[in-house]
Amino acid sequence: MKKYCLAVDLKDDAELIAEYEHWHKKENAWPEITKSITDSGIKHMEIHRTGNRLFMIMETDDSFSFEDKAAMDSSNQKVQEWEQLMWKFQLQLPWAREGEKWVLMNKIFQL
Known part of the structure; x- marks a missing residue:
């Protein structure tokens, strides 16, 4: 089992953030998207938010x-359609590569 942590920012707009969270509620999830996630070998995924930063x-x-x-x-x-929808809400981090949304984070501490 491997663990990865990634970050992206949302546009700092309360209505857009609320809509983004709407699309990420379990009952609103697109089944094709959750299937693409699990089919790729992802066993568990969580997204957390503070302000407009997602983790x-x-x-x-x-x-x-x-x-x-x-x-x-x-x-x-269907994944491409989902990704286009998500660009409505997401902002590239300043250090992200061209076209990259979620940026892999480096672990700097473990207890």
């Missing part, structure tokens, strides 16, 4: 790779 924790099986997930997502029309 994601992913636990994956040992076969998971970001490259494979990106390849799967690029050929999945």
Whole structure:
């Protein structure tokens, strides 16, 4: 099992943040999106928010790779539709690569 932590910002707009949270409630989740997540080897995922900053924790099986997930997502029309919708709410972090939303975080402390 591997664990990854990622971050992205939301546009600092209360209405957009509320709408983003609406789309992430269990009852509003697109089944094609949750299937694409689990099919890629992600076993557990959480997203937390403070202000307009999001923090994601992913636990994956040992076969998971970001490259494979990106390849799967690029050929999945429903995932592409979801990603376009999410760009309405999300902002790239200043240090993100072109087109990158969620940025992998480095662990700097463990107790």
